[in-house]
Amino acid sequence: MSDTRIIKKYPNRRLYDTAISSYITLADVKRLVLESVDFQVVDAKTREDITRSILLQIISEEEEEGEPIFSSQLLAQLIRAYGGNMQNMLTSYLEKSLELWADQQRVFQQRTREFMDHNPMNIMTQFAERNLALWRQMSGLDGTRDEENSGFEDPPASSRGPGRHRRDEDSEGPQG
Structure with a gap:
């Protein structure tokens, strides 16, 4: 049957x-x-x-x-293709192109479904937690900041207060 x-x-x-x-x-x-x-x-x-x-x-x-x-231009091109020696090739090309397009649509839909299967709030929470951890690390609030390699310069002498020296001055001893 x-x-x-x-x-x-x-x-x-x-x-x-x-x-x-x-x-x-x-x-x-x-x-x-x-x-x-x-x-x-x-x-x-x-x-x-x-x-x-x-x-x-x-x-x-x-x-x-x-x-x-189908635009008018596309339909006119299809009509011109009838009877020509390339008609069979065009038919094959169009069929393969539409198969490829359908395959790409299926993959896109599958990936979208997989993404949407995850709870959007969990995704946003994870994103926010990563950003917060990165911000803390960069600002030194998480305790992992190495002061020597922080990338920040010491404040100017006027804001260090009297009797305070730069670290590099302290390590070389008083100058003067």
Whole structure:
């Protein structure tokens, strides 16, 4: 038994899904596409495969609603490609490009889901704790600051007060 779902199109333009024994709409066919269900649409009278024409009809309706994917320029370029000796190459190129794009979308969605699975408050708390630790280390409030290698100079003599000397002066002895 084939895994391909058969949909019959009758002369009255109605679509009949043989898998569920019920009439369906183009919106239902679109849902099958979105769910990656393998299907084939056949003319009930001639048994001709008309899947492509149904899919083009769905695309046409989608293009009429909302923001279209195909610009007039792109559609004109596609029309020019018909019948040329590069038509098969263009078909292959477009298929591979869309497969790559879909793969990249899946990876992006997976990484986004993984990121969102973490509690955002925990992420922000960890970020704040790292920043606070870094600030404390740089300001010497965490006790790890080495005064000799702090990168800060001693205050000027006028602010050291009377009788106070610089460390380097203290180590060499009084001058004078």
